[in-house]
Amino acid sequence: MNILLVDDDYLLAKGTAKLIQRLGGHQVQITDDPAEIFCQCQAGNVHLVLMDVNLPGAQWEGQAVSGADLARLLKSHPQTTHIPIILVTAYAMVTERQALLAASQADEFWTKPITDYDALLVAIAQLHSMKPCNR
Amino acid sequence: MNQPESSRDGQVEQSLLTQGTLLNRITNRIRQSLELPEILSATVAEMRSFLGTDRVKIYRFHADDSGEVIAESIYQQRLPSLLGLNFPADDIPLEAREMFVKARQRSIVDIATQQISFTRLSSLETAEDLAVVEMLQRPVDPCHVEYLTAMGVKSSLVVPILHQQQLWGLLVSHHSEPKALSEADLQMVQMVADQVSIAIAQSNLLSQAREQARREAIINQISTLLHAPLNIQEILQIVLKRVVQSVGGSGGRLFLLATEPTTPGNLYTYAKQPVLAENGQPKLLEASSFWQELMANPSLALQSSPLDVAQLLPQLQEEATLKSIALHLPEINGEARPIVYQAIPTIRAINDLYQEPDLAALQPVFATTQIRSILIMPLRYGQQSLGCLTIFRDEVDTEKLWAGHRDSDERQQRPRQSFEIWRELKSGQAQTWLPSEIELIQSLGTHLSMAVMQNRLYQCEREQRLLVEMRNQELHTARTVAEEASRLKSDFLSSTSHELRTPLASTLNYLKLLKEGFYDNEEELKEYIQVAYQSAENLVAIINDVLDIAKIEAGRMNMNLETLHLPTLLREEQNLFNLDSRRKGIAFIVNCEVENVDADKVKLRQILTNLVSNALKFTSQGEIRIQAVRKIDSFDPNSEAQVVEISVADTGIGIDISKRDLLFEPFVQADGSIKRRYGGTGLGLTICRRLVELMGGRIWIESSGKDQGTKVSFTLPDTNV
Numbered sequence: 001m002n003i004l005l006v007d008d009d010y011l012l013a014k015g016t017a018k019l020i021q022r023l024g025g026h027q028v029q030i031t032d033d034p035a036e037i038f039c040q041c042q043a044g045n046v047h048l049v050l051m052d053v054n055l056p057g058a059q060w061e062g063q064a065v066s067g068a069d070l071a072r073l074l075k076s077h078p079q080t081t082h083i084p085i086i087l088v089t090a091y092a093m094v095t096e097r098q099a100l101l102a103a104s105q106a107d108e109f110w111t112k113p114i115t116d117y118d119a120l121l122v123a124i125a126q127l128h129s130m131k132p133c134n135r
Numbered sequence: 136m137n138q139p140e141s142s143r144d145g146q147v148e149q150s151l152l153t154q155g156t157l158l159n160r161i162t163n164r165i166r167q168s169l170e171l172p173e174i175l176s177a178t179v180a181e182m183r184s185f186l187g188t189d190r191v192k193i194y195r196f197h198a199d200d201s202g203e204v205i206a207e208s209i210y211q212q213r214l215p216s217l218l219g220l221n222f223p224a225d226d227i228p229l230e231a232r233e234m235f236v237k238a239r240q241r242s243i244v245d246i247a248t249q250q251i252s253f254t255r256l257s258s259l260e261t262a263e264d265l266a267v268v269e270m271l272q273r274p275v276d277p278c279h280v281e282y283l284t285a286m287g288v289k290s291s292l293v294v295p296i297l298h299q300q301q302l303w304g305l306l307v308s309h310h311s312e313p314k315a316l317s318e319a320d321l322q323m324v325q326m327v328a329d330q331v332s333i334a335i336a337q338s339n340l341l342s343q344a345r346e347q348a349r350r351e352a353i354i355n356q357i358s359t360l361l362h363a364p365l366n367i368q369e370i371l372q373i374v375l376k377r378v379v380q381s382v383g384g385s386g387g388r389l390f391l392l393a394t395e396p397t398t399p400g401n402l403y404t405y406a407k408q409p410v411l412a413e414n415g416q417p418k419l420l421e422a423s424s425f426w427q428e429l430m431a432n433p434s435l436a437l438q439s440s441p442l443d444v445a446q447l448l449p450q451l452q453e454e455a456t457l458k459s460i461a462l463h464l465p466e467i468n469g470e471a472r473p474i475v476y477q478a479i480p481t482i483r484a485i486n487d488l489y490q491e492p493d494l495a496a497l498q499p500v501f502a503t504t505q506i507r508s509i510l511i512m513p514l515r516y517g518q519q520s521l522g523c524l525t526i527f528r529d530e531v532d533t534e535k536l537w538a539g540h541r542d543s544d545e546r547q548q549r550p551r552q553s554f555e556i557w558r559e560l561k562s563g564q565a566q567t568w569l570p571s572e573i574e575l576i577q578s579l580g581t582h583l584s585m586a587v588m589q590n591r592l593y594q595c596e597r598e599q600r601l602l603v604e605m606r607n608q609e610l611h612t613a614r615t616v617a618e619e620a621s622r623l624k625s626d627f628l629s630s631t632s633h634e635l636r637t638p639l640a641s642t643l644n645y646l647k648l649l650k651e652g653f654y655d656n657e658e659e660l661k662e663y664i665q666v667a668y669q670s671a672e673n674l675v676a677i678i679n680d681v682l683d684i685a686k687i688e689a690g691r692m693n694m695n696l697e698t699l700h701l702p703t704l705l706r707e708e709q710n711l712f713n714l715d716s717r718r719k720g721i722a723f724i725v726n727c728e729v730e731n732v733d734a735d736k737v738k739l740r741q742i743l744t745n746l747v748s749n750a751l752k753f754t755s756q757g758e759i760r761i762q763a764v765r766k767i768d769s770f771d772p773n774s775e776a777q778v779v780e781i782s783v784a785d786t787g788i789g790i791d792i793s794k795r796d797l798l799f800e801p802f803v804q805a806d807g808s809i810k811r812r813y814g815g816t817g818l819g820l821t822i823c824r825r826l827v828e829l830m831g832g833r834i835w836i837e838s839s840g841k842d843q844g845t846k847v848s849f850t851l852p853d854t855n856v
């Protein structure tokens with residue numbers, strides 16, 4: 001499975017990517033560039049997106065965007081709407097979780113730090129396998 | 136009735152015809168006009184021409200049983216005119232007046248035969264059929280003869296005019312010659328007298344209706360005025376004037392008690408006022424005990440002697456009520472008296488103030504004026520006394536025309552010999568308050584009370600509303616502030632959580648990679664350990680900063696101010712960053728013009744370290760310069776106060792000037808994207824500002840823009856002058 005990991009903290013993302021590769025056997029690509037995200041997703045190279053929310057400096061069409069904005073854009077585009085998105089963020093408040101899920105239309109919400117990678121991998125597998133039903 | 140002698144039948148026929156015509160004419164007159172004088176003068180003229188006598192007059196009784204000739208018709212001046220002349224009560228004795236009423240007695244006097252005859256109607260119930268049931272004849276009283284003779288009258292006929300079963304007046308026919316009147320004439324006269332009664336009744340109704348209409352018009356006018364969109368002072372002044380004018384007063388005053396017992400009341404005056412002298416008299420008429428008692432207890436108003444208030448006390452069941460009432464009015468008479476209020480205000484009408492014993496003490500204040508009558512209406516609303524309305528009326532000179540001089544000595548014995556006009560002049564007469572005037576003032580006073588009360592309630596309500604509005608405003612502001620504080624707290628908590636979780640996530644990631652043995656070589660192993668360690672260090676830095684802020688917020692950050700040698704401190708700081716700056720190839724210059732400064736050493740170091748590490752972080756080439764000078768506080772131009780200003784300037788990336796204040800907020804960096812490159816907790820400047828402020832200084836950022844460098848300056852109070 002090809003997973004796109006969106007995070008602005010490269011060192012953190014590198015660790016996460018390595019763990020998912022070694023534990024789940026998935027290919028993980030890291031980026032925080034909105035153009036790259038849309039390019040990869042539209043090309044059909046991406047099976048699932050792990051999306052950080054806080055992306056300082058990220059811009060799309062001249063506007064500052066957050067990971068939640070990017071998730072919503074992907075979900076609203078016909079070519080990319082089928083791609084499962086998991087929000088992975090250090091925002092942990094219950095109210096934030098609800099607001100972000102509603103705003104992003106993402107499928108799941110995980111809080112950093114991820115302490116149970118096995119559970120994350122199960123969730124990833126389930127979302128991937130459910131993909132045809134969603135379409 | 137001057138008609139040629141013809142057949143008796145013809146005469147009767149003629150007479151009946153004439154009678155019918157006369158009655159018709161008089162009835163028509165009464166129908167056509169509602170003005171009594173007009174009707175009466177027409178009646179006497181018709182009557183005289185019908186009877187053919189020398190004089191027919193209508194005599195009207197006054198309240199004191201004297202009377203006046205109010206209508207008269209005279210044939211060719213054969214008798215002198217009596218119109219407008221008054222006759223004393225004794226001229227028509229009481230018995231005669233009573234008989235006029237009781238038996239509808241008519242008297243016919245014939246001087247020639249010295250006989251007087253009376254015809255009486257059986258009773259009032261059957262009066263309409265005009266049947267003569269009784270006829271008396273007896274010699275006429277010599278006095279009566281003498282009286283008539285003096286008037287030049289040889290024969291007379293007197294028929295009573297009744298109104299509401301009272302003797303209203305007399306229809307009188309006089310003739311200078313003996314004159315026989317037929318039964319038909321008598322009946323005719325009776326019928327006319329009855330018609331006059333009807334006319335009087337109608338006229339009275341009319342004038343009552345007119346009076347009522349006038350009163351209502353005045354009440355309406357004043358009521359409209361009272362609710363006019365003017366300020367209450369203007370309104371009350373105009374209303375007072377109108378009220379005084381409505382009863383022909385010469386002056387008036389409206390006194391309103393103040394709502395606060397300690398302040399004096401409001402007084403409005405119009406036209407003539409008594410002169411309140413300095414010595415002994417109270418400054419205000421209304422402050423005198425007479426007025427005070429009326430205002431305090433209007434039930435006394437109609438009583439001649441004041442009721443002892445103590446007698447009323449047992450009626451008050453609750454002592455509390457008594458207290459609250461008693462507190463309401465200030466002590467005026469120097470004696471504390473519980474004041475008992477009655478619900479219905481009563482008006483006090485004084486016709487002649489010089490006859491009023493209660494006013495004896497106040498008479499001097501009226502002495503220089505012509506005021507003689509006073510009308511006082513206490514103004515009340517429910518249990519509350521609002522003040523009082525006082526109207527003055529001047530004394531007048533009266534002139535009365537009498538038929539002959541009244542000589543009190545002689546008059547009792549024998550009638551006077553002459554009916555020559557006698558002019559009686561009286562000066563300084565009181566103009567009596569009429570019941571209708573009192574009623575009018577009462578109703579105007581009630582309207583006034585209501586308007587005053589309404590205004591008070593309105594004012595009171597408005598004050599309350601303003602107060603409530605102000606409180607609402609305060610509450611709103613307080614709520615906004617509290618909400619803002621709460622939002623900031625919640626934001627801070629959320630950011631803090633986020634900022635702690637991020638390095639923690641990194642630490643855990645790399646520790647897990649190490650634990651699982653997911654490294655390919657020695658180099659990768661070292662790298663993982665390095666990142667995990669660095670992340671944990673970063674975590675500790677953030678935790679320390681957050682704890683610092685929490686401590687400051689909780690007011691538990693203690694400042695240990697001491698005199699520090701600033702050059703030494705700055706040199707130490709320079710040494711701390713020497714290695715880093717040299718490695719980056721950046722010059723580090725310290726320019727200290729200040730020797731000593733009062734500050735907390737640890738905190739000042741913390742501030743400087745923060746600022747210098749920021750400067751170093753955001754500068755890739757050029758220099759970092761610390762400067763310390765003593766100068767006049769530029770933020771307070773009025774003050775001569777000196778401050779120590781320390782600035783840290785760099786030649787780094789600079790900042791967007793619009794974001795400079797934002798930089799002091801927690802977890803904010805000017806450009807979000809710089810965080811990855813430059814690291815840091817995002818709390819440095821926040822802590823710097825709090826610490827500077829705790830030491831009594833200010834901190835600010837200057838920058839000419841992107842890549843133009845940044846200068847952060849702060850001040851410390853200068854206590855070493």
